[in-house]
Amino acid sequence: MKLFKGFWTNFKRPPAWVQVIVFASTLTVLSLALFSILYGYGKSTFAIGLYVVFAGLFFYCAYLTYIGFKYMRNKMLIVADKYTFTRNLHQDYAFRTIVFSAWSLFCNFGYAVWLGVTAITLHSLWYTALACCYVFLSTTRGWLLVKSRRDEQKYKNDFIKLRRANVISYVICGGMLIGLTLLLGATVILTIVDGNVFRYAKTILFATAGFALYRVGMSVMGLFRAKKYEDEIIHSVKNTNLVTALVSVLALLSSILDAFAVADNRVIWLAVTGTVACIGIILLGLSMVLRGARTLQKLAVAQAQENAVRKLQLGYNRDGYREEYGSGDSDEKHSS
Numbered sequence: 001m002k003l004f005k006g007f008w009t010n011f012k013r014p015p016a017w018v019q020v021i022v023f024a025s026t027l028t029v030l031s032l033a034l035f036s037i038l039y040g041y042g043k044s045t046f047a048i049g050l051y052v053v054f055a056g057l058f059f060y061c062a063y064l065t066y067i068g069f070k071y072m073r074n075k076m077l078i079v080a081d082k083y084t085f086t087r088n089l090h091q092d093y094a095f096r097t098i099v100f101s102a103w104s105l106f107c108n109f110g111y112a113v114w115l116g117v118t119a120i121t122l123h124s125l126w127y128t129a130l131a132c133c134y135v136f137l138s139t140t141r142g143w144l145l146v147k148s149r150r151d152e153q154k155y156k157n158d159f160i161k162l163r164r165a166n167v168i169s170y171v172i173c174g175g176m177l178i179g180l181t182l183l184l185g186a187t188v189i190l191t192i193v194d195g196n197v198f199r200y201a202k203t204i205l206f207a208t209a210g211f212a213l214y215r216v217g218m219s220v221m222g223l224f225r226a227k228k229y230e231d232e233i234i235h236s237v238k239n240t241n242l243v244t245a246l247v248s249v250l251a252l253l254s255s256i257l258d259a260f261a262v263a264d265n266r267v268i269w270l271a272v273t274g275t276v277a278c279i280g281i282i283l284l285g286l287s288m289v290l291r292g293a294r295t296l297q298k299l300a301v302a303q304a305q306e307n308a309v310r311k312l313q314l315g316y317n318r319d320g321y322r323e324e325y326g327s328g329d330s331d332e333k334h335s336s
Helices: 002-012 016-038 045-080 084-091 093-122 125-154 159-194 204-228 232-260 263-335
Strands: none
Touching: 016 045, 093 125, 093 232, 125 159, 125 232, 159 232, 159 263, 204 232, 232 263
16 A cells, blocks of 8 residues: 555656656657558557557656646746745736736737738728727726826825725726727728728738737636726726727638628628627726716715714814813812
8 A cells, every 4th residue: 555655656746857758758659659650550559559658658748747837836936926026926916917917008009000000001991990999908008007006106095095096097998998989980980981891911810810819818817817806907907908809809800801701791791890899899888987987986975984984083082172171170170
C-alpha cells in the first residue's frame, strides 16, 4: 500500500528528469508513428501500438504542462505580491479592470487609425463610420478612466458622494452609447441608399476576424467577472467593451458579406445586422440610464437620512451642552 501511494505521488508530481524523459519519449513515439504512416505501415500492429502509447504519453504530457503552468503561476504571483503595482493588479479587480481598460483603449485607438487609413485609401463610407465608432468608444472609455480617478481623489473620504459621482458617470456613459447608435444607424442608412455597400479590401477579413474574436472574448470574460461587483465604473467599462465587441462583430459580418454574399443580398444583410446591432446598443444604454436613475434616487434618500442623523447628533450635543451649562449656572446662583 505504501509502495502504491509513493508511486502515485511521484506520478502526480514527478521529478524534473522524469518529465524530460516523458516529453522526449512522446516526441520519439510521435516520430516513429509518422514514419510508419509515411512508409505504408500505418495499419500494422506495431503502428497501432505506437498510436496507443502516443495517446497515453500525450495526455500525460498535457497534465504535466498544466501542473507546471500552475506551479509557475503560483511562483509568479508570490513575486508579484512583493510590489505595489503587481500586487494591486493581482488582488484588486477594480484596479486590474482599469489597467486593462487603458491597454484596450490604446488598442482601440490603433485599430481606429488603421480603419481611417483604409477608409481614405478605398474612399469607403463604411470604413469611415467604423473608424468614427471606435474613436467614439475609445474616447468614452478614456473619459471614464480619467473621471473615475479624479472622483476617487476628490471624494475619497465620502463614500456616498463617490458612489453618486460614479453613478452619474454610469448614466452619462449609457447616454453616450445611445448617441452612438445615431452615428451607426445613419451610416447604415446612407450606405444602403448610396448603393455602394462596402468596398472592402479582401485582406481585411482576417484582420476584422482576429480583432472581433479578441473583443468578444474580452467582453465575455468581463461580463461574468463584473457581476460580483457593485462598482458602476467597472460596469460602465464592461458595457463599453460589450458595445465595442458588437461593432467588431458587425464589421466582421460586413466583410464576410462582401467576400461571399451575392451582390443583391448584401444590402438586406447589412440592414438586418445593422438594425440588430443598433437595437442592442440602444437597449443596453437605456438599461444603464434607468438603473443609474434608480440608484441615484436611493443614494439621495441615503444622503438625506445621513444628513438628518448628523443634524440630530449636532442638536443633541448642543442641547446637552446648554443643559449642562444651564444647570451649572443655576447651581452657582443657588450657592451664592
